[in-house]
Amino acid sequence: MSRTPLALIFFHWLFALFMLAPLAVVVLVSFTDKGYVALPFDGASLRWYRALLDAKDFIDSFRLSLGLGVLAATASVILAVPAAMAIAWHRFPGRDAMLGLLMSPMMVPPIVLGIALLRLFTHLGATGTIWSLAAAHTVIVLPYVLRLVIAAATGYDQTLSQAAVSLGASPWTVFRRIELPQLLPGIAGGWIIAFITSFDELTMSLFVSGVGTSTLPVRMYNHIANTIDPLLASTSSVLIILTLILMIVMDRAFGIDRVLGGKA
Numbered sequence: 001m002s003r004t005p006l007a008l009i010f011f012h013w014l015f016a017l018f019m020l021a022p023l024a025v026v027v028l029v030s031f032t033d034k035g036y037v038a039l040p041f042d043g044a045s046l047r048w049y050r051a052l053l054d055a056k057d058f059i060d061s062f063r064l065s066l067g068l069g070v071l072a073a074t075a076s077v078i079l080a081v082p083a084a085m086a087i088a089w090h091r092f093p094g095r096d097a098m099l100g101l102l103m104s105p106m107m108v109p110p111i112v113l114g115i116a117l118l119r120l121f122t123h124l125g126a127t128g129t130i131w132s133l134a135a136a137h138t139v140i141v142l143p144y145v146l147r148l149v150i151a152a153a154t155g156y157d158q159t160l161s162q163a164a165v166s167l168g169a170s171p172w173t174v175f176r177r178i179e180l181p182q183l184l185p186g187i188a189g190g191w192i193i194a195f196i197t198s199f200d201e202l203t204m205s206l207f208v209s210g211v212g213t214s215t216l217p218v219r220m221y222n223h224i225a226n227t228i229d230p231l232l233a234s235t236s237s238v239l240i241i242l243t244l245i246l247m248i249v250m251d252r253a254f255g256i257d258r259v260l261g262g263k264a
Contacts, residue, residue: 024029026240030237032048035226036213036228037230037233047240051234052238055231058220058231061214063086065198065217068199069137072137072138072195073141073191076190076194077145077187080142081149083146084152084153084182085149085153085183087159102142102143109205110112110140111204111207114136117139129210129213136204137204140197141194141197144194145187145191148187148190148193150186151186152182152185152187160178161179199217201215202215202218205218206218216235222234
């Protein structure tokens with residue numbers, strides 16, 4: 001068995017440190033006792049975490065982003081699962097056009113998509129509502145779910161479904177007992193990635209959100225436009241920790257390799 005060269009291991013660790021260094025700096029800055037961004041600082045303090053707990057507008061935006069992410073991710077799963085099953089398992093006229101249409105939000109710059117959705121919602125009289133924001137986020141995250149569910153559906157052996165039907169199983173029973181468990185890693189991975197993408201979306205949300213529907217990224221952007229203080233560092237640190245916990249849960253429940261690969 002060949003051994004990994006020491007230089008390659010060193011390079012991997014060096015690359016990992018290079019990628020994680022900005023996150024480490026953000027976390028360190030969040031513990032400053034000063035009223036401005038400073039590193040190094042004289043003494044560690046939880047001042048800006050206490051300030052975050054007192055920032056009602058940030059907490060409200062966090063709750064909005066959390067609910068919006070769940071809503072958009074769930075809606076994208078509901079839309080992506082039947083679409084992925086049709087695209088992966090069947091050949092029909094317009095199949096490629098349908099796939100291209102559903103994947104197109106990944107190819108359009110968010111600023112262009114934001115302007116287009118703003119004009120659409122303005123025409124419909126739905127600007128700045130939570131439902132228009134949820135619809136916009138669903139459009140953004142749908143391709144991520146679709147890709148992973150298609151990857152899971154591509155490796156599925158359809159003779160299992162045919163055998164179940166021949167034994168008298170109904171289409172709903174076949175889907176619930178056989179097909180859905182095979183697609184579950186792709187669905188779970190797509191839902192989590194869609195949630196994270198929706199939660200982190202800024203550019204498009206700047207155009208679609210209203211006064212009472214500012215998501216957390218929009219709130220942070222507006223805050224940093226007026227002042228630069230460690231409050232954003234403490235907010236970012238909390239988000240880093242929550243994302244890490246989410247990734248650990250995903251790995252424990254399904255396995256990151258299986259989820260990101262969309263394979264059962």
